[in-house]
Amino acid sequence: GQNIDQPTEMTATEGAIVQINCTYQTSGFNGLFWYQQHAGEAPTFLSYNVLDGLEEKGRFSSFLSRSKGYSYLLLKELQMKDSASYLCAVRDSNYQLIWGAGTKLIIKP
Amino acid sequence: EAGVAQSPRYKIIEKRQSVAFWCNPISGHATLYWYQQILGQGPKLLIQFQNNGVVDDSQLPKDRFSAERLKGVDSTLKIQPAKLEDSAVYLCASSLDVNQPQHFGDGTRLSIL
Numbered sequence: 001g002q003n004i005d006q007p008t009e010m011t012a013t014e015g016a017i018v019q020i021n022c023t024y025q026t027s028g029f030n031g032l033f034w035y036q037q038h039a040g041e042a043p044t045f046l047s048y049n050v051l052d053g054l055e056e057k058g059r060f061s062s063f064l065s066r067s068k069g070y071s072y073l074l075l076k077e078l079q080m081k082d083s084a085s086y087l088c089a090v091r092d093s094n095y096q097l098i099w100g101a102g103t104k105l106i107i108k109p
Numbered sequence: 110e111a112g113v114a115q116s117p118r119y120k121i122i123e124k125r126q127s128v129a130f131w132c133n134p135i136s137g138h139a140t141l142y143w144y145q146q147i148l149g150q151g152p153k154l155l156i157q158f159q160n161n162g163v164v165d166d167s168q169l170p171k172d173r174f175s176a177e178r179l180k181g182v183d184s185t186l187k188i189q190p191a192k193l194e195d196s197a198v199y200l201c202a203s204s205l206d207v208n209q210p211q212h213f214g215d216g217t218r219l220s221i222l
Contacts, residue, residue, distance in 0.1 A: 040218075042200060045211070045212065087151055095207045096154065101150050101151045102150075
């Protein structure tokens, strides 16, 4: 079966750095997405990785290792507004998105 | 650029009643998706359209759920009759094509009493 694993919940301090991990087992691989979802709102696109390595976009970076079936989202200089759920999704060989359950990130002052 | 529009934002109905949701994707987006998201879970794809054709509806409970995308633009998702387990947020998303990131609407929060 297809599976995406992420931690259920993480806590970090304002101004700090946090890394949210995602491991996957899917039928084929055609890219990995990270989305941010604030409570009661729709998911918003953060990043996309299809090749191994690090993609940096401002305070957010995303890393991919296809051989290990592993990705992480790195958030730097955390702000209170970063409190949200972070969803990892993998596009499989049929170009369907397989979604993880999301990691709820709690930022404390 | 206007985002994905969905209505209504909230809906409360009793079990066995019917309900319909509407979605207007971003202009020019050929691919449209309907997702069901239960609290604490990731979105679950119900149906995917490419223009006005169905690409994937393998997880759509076809005995009670139906969807259409007339003229390849707006789409409606219907549930008839509703069950208690249908309580969830129904998200519509669109993308330029299947290779591009999906952009989501604000969703419809459905409560079944």
